[in-house]
Amino acid sequence: MNPGAPKIVPKPKALNCPSCGSAIELRAMGAAAAVVCSYCSVTLDATNPQLVILQRFQAQMTVQPLIPLGSRGKLFGAVWEVIGFQQRGIDVEGTNYFWREYVLFNPYKGFRYISEYDNHWSFVTPIPSLPVPGVNNYNRPTMTFDGVIYDHFQTAQAYTWFVIGEFPWQVKVGEIVTAADYVAAPKMLSSETTENEVNWSRGEYIDGKEIWAAFQLPGAPPPAVGVYSIQPAPVEVQKGRPWKLFFIFAALLFGMMTFFSMRALDETVMEQTYTFQPLATGEKSFVTKPFQLKGNSANLRVEVMGQLDNSWAFFGMALINEDTGQAYDFGRQISSYHGVDEGESWSEDDKLDAAILPSIPGGKYYLRIEPETEPVPAGASPLAVKPITYTVRLIRDVPFYFRYFLGMFLLLLPLPFMGRKRGNFEQTRWTESDYGVPPNSIAWQANSASGDDDE
Amino acid sequence: MSQPTAICPNCGAPIRFRWSSAIQTTCEYCKSILVRHDVNLTKVGQVADLPPDISPIQIGTEGMYRNTAFQVIGRIIYSHDIGAWNEWHLLFSNGSNGWLSDAQAEYAVSFLSQPDSPLPGPSEVYRGFQYTQQGVGLVVTALTEANYEGVEGELPFQYWDKSRCPFADLRSQDGRFATIDYTETPPLLFLGEFVEFESLQLKFLKEFEGWTA
Numbered sequence: 001m002n003p004g005a006p007k008i009v010p011k012p013k014a015l016n017c018p019s020c021g022s023a024i025e026l027r028a029m030g031a032a033a034a035v036v037c038s039y040c041s042v043t044l045d046a047t048n049p050q051l052v053i054l055q056r057f058q059a060q061m062t063v064q065p066l067i068p069l070g071s072r073g074k075l076f077g078a079v080w081e082v083i084g085f086q087q088r089g090i091d092v093e094g095t096n097y098f099w100r101e102y103v104l105f106n107p108y109k110g111f112r113y114i115s116e117y118d119n120h121w122s123f124v125t126p127i128p129s130l131p132v133p134g135v136n137n138y139n140r141p142t143m144t145f146d147g148v149i150y151d152h153f154q155t156a157q158a159y160t161w162f163v164i165g166e167f168p169w170q171v172k173v174g175e176i177v178t179a180a181d182y183v184a185a186p187k188m189l190s191s192e193t194t195e196n197e198v199n200w201s202r203g204e205y206i207d208g209k210e211i212w213a214a215f216q217l218p219g220a221p222p223p224a225v226g227v228y229s230i231q232p233a234p235v236e237v238q239k240g241r242p243w244k245l246f247f248i249f250a251a252l253l254f255g256m257m258t259f260f261s262m263r264a265l266d267e268t269v270m271e272q273t274y275t276f277q278p279l280a281t282g283e284k285s286f287v288t289k290p291f292q293l294k295g296n297s298a299n300l301r302v303e304v305m306g307q308l309d310n311s312w313a314f315f316g317m318a319l320i321n322e323d324t325g326q327a328y329d330f331g332r333q334i335s336s337y338h339g340v341d342e343g344e345s346w347s348e349d350d351k352l353d354a355a356i357l358p359s360i361p362g363g364k365y366y367l368r369i370e371p372e373t374e375p376v377p378a379g380a381s382p383l384a385v386k387p388i389t390y391t392v393r394l395i396r397d398v399p400f401y402f403r404y405f406l407g408m409f410l411l412l413l414p415l416p417f418m419g420r421k422r423g424n425f426e427q428t429r430w431t432e433s434d435y436g437v438p439p440n441s442i443a444w445q446a447n448s449a450s451g452d453d454d455e
Numbered sequence: 456m457s458q459p460t461a462i463c464p465n466c467g468a469p470i471r472f473r474w475s476s477a478i479q480t481t482c483e484y485c486k487s488i489l490v491r492h493d494v495n496l497t498k499v500g501q502v503a504d505l506p507p508d509i510s511p512i513q514i515g516t517e518g519m520y521r522n523t524a525f526q527v528i529g530r531i532i533y534s535h536d537i538g539a540w541n542e543w544h545l546l547f548s549n550g551s552n553g554w555l556s557d558a559q560a561e562y563a564v565s566f567l568s569q570p571d572s573p574l575p576g577p578s579e580v581y582r583g584f585q586y587t588q589q590g591v592g593l594v595v596t597a598l599t600e601a602n603y604e605g606v607e608g609e610l611p612f613q614y615w616d617k618s619r620c621p622f623a624d625l626r627s628q629d630g631r632f633a634t635i636d637y638t639e640t641p642p643l644l645f646l647g648e649f650v651e652f653e654s655l656q657l658k659f660l661k662e663f664e665g666w667t668a
Contacts, residue, residue: 008661008662008663008664009661009662009663009664010664011664011665028509031509031559031560047534047539079666106560106666107509107511107560107663107666108511108560108652108660108663108666109560109652110559110560110561110652111559111560126561128561128563128626128630128632128649129626129627129628129629129630129649130594130596130626130627130628131628132628168559195582196582196597196598196599197582197596197597197598198582198596198597199596
């Protein structure tokens with residue numbers, strides 16, 4: 001049935017470093033091209049059973065990997081063993097920036113990498129396809145891969161400073177490649193180019209905690225420093241997120257508004273028309289008939305409506321609880337003016353005024369009203385003074401919209417601040433790029449335009 | 456599937472062909488490289504010890520590519536700077552043959568392809584060279600000077616006395632892959648695509664101590 005019965009490939013035997021004699025463990029089943037002795041840092045040809053020395057070097061630096069060689073962990077759906085580690089660096093105007101790379105191996109799936117810079121981590125997968133180059137609206141280079149557009153971040157000469165363990169290529173300290181990074185947070189597209197070869201890979205930002213959990217490392221990952229090129233923006237300012245939150249809360253408010261307005265009693269408790277004679281002497285105030293306010297506690301809308309003729313009327317009012325004597329004092333005013341000016345007739349009416357008394361407990365109440373109007377001028381004809389007719393209407397438990405609109409407005413307030421926070425985050429992300437500013441920044445276009453002028 | 460067996464002219468062991476069109480095979484017992492002339496087999500060489508085996512694939516491994524079943528019936532082993540890689544010779548259930556290359560667990564399936572236009576010569580090709588085959592835009596991404604390390608099993612041609620093997624690897628923007636093999640004159644073009652290990656649904660793989668597929 002099975003022509004080639006499965007053979008079990010044994011674990012590679014430990015070998016001794018031909019330089020210092022220390023035990024060298026080969027983990028990659030022979031798939032690696034080079035192995036660097038952890039003790040004396042000599043680089044050996046892992047494809048040769050005799051472990052021929054490829055490079056001896058005086059260690060310029062020693063870097064301890066945070067994930068020890070030989071650690072195994074499950075990440076992105078497969079088990080990986082850490083078999084190699086290197087520190088690389090770029091020189092930007094005299095300043096060295098270092099990052100570290102861990103080589104991961106699985107005998108069936110091949111090689112992956114974990115990259116770490118300033119304690120920001122990413123999981124890197126080689127990609128066999130070539131991304132499609134382009135430029136964005138601001139004339140900055142892009143690469144498109146798998147439908148995602150990546151913005152050029154940086155191109156630099158990457159120098160290998162320190163290596164230990166096994167590598168799928170003949171790694172050497174001092175090796176120089178041209179490394180270009182394109183970002184679409186949380187992903188990065190990177191190319192490494194030498195004279196004879198170009199290799200592309202795609203990295204994905206990963207929380208250090210996930211790595212610590214996957215490889216069961218003790219303690220916690222060291223805190224990340226600054227903003228990394230493919231670090232996702234803080235969740236609260238991610239693209240569309242503030243608006244999403246706004247719409248969620250606005251919908252909630254709208255729902256509350258609908259619910260409470262449907263539940264509102266909105267019941268006219270009393271509607272009564274009165275007449276006030278400005279010429280009358282004596283006590284002007286009077287009390288209405290008592291009325292019942294239902295429910296435990298709800299608002300009460302008090303409306304005063306009336307028709308006046310070039311006059312105003314003020315109504316001092318008190319809502320008084322018959323049982324407890326508790327009084328709610330307030331006043332409302334109506335007015336109506338009209339005339340003719342330079343042949344144009346005009347009018348200014350305020351025929352209705354209303355007050356909403358909040359949280360009035362249920363019970364038996366009456367209203368005390370004290371009307372007041374323009375004093376009658378001395379010597380005026382009593383016939384010219386018209387009585388004022390007005391209607392007082394009490395509505396129990398009216399739906400109340402204003403607070404919801406206020407709520408919507410308050411919800412809008414943080415949006416500009418979040419937009420600015422997002423902008424600042426993007427600004428910081430792109431500070432270390434070749435451009436210093438985000439890919440959609442007009443500032444760079446202006447610079448490049450002036451740069452063109454210089455030529 | 457089972458083909459008439461022949462006898463190894465070197466050691467007399469039975470030689471079983473899985474593929475009637477095989478030109479060359481190796482004797483499992485004495486490691487002689489045998490070339491078929493009609494019904495007779497001639498020993499043309501001897502396989503030296505193969506380099507340490509790193510691939511999970513072996514002769515007899517079965518899998519699927521684009522809904523067609525295949526069996527691995529032979530291989531050529533190369534080495535270069537970054538270690539060894541295998542070109543596994545595939546026999547498909549429809550009778551066609553192709554290649555599965557396994558370079559450090561980066562897998563690609565390819566087929567011999569008649570070039571649409573003359574291929575660049577070995578001295579004309581460079582990294583970044585562009586070539587169009589069957590409407591696919593390909594770019595040379597790597598130039599490799601490989602060493603022939605050995606053969607195993609059935610092959611569609613005689614292949615046993617190579618040493619220096621220059622190759623150009625080409626890639627496209629949509630996952631296609633091509634190799635120009637400069638060991639022949641005129642050079643050969645293999646066109647195919649990169650494949651995910653899982654997508655091949657491989658059976659009868661080698662096992663690695665301490666790992667599960």
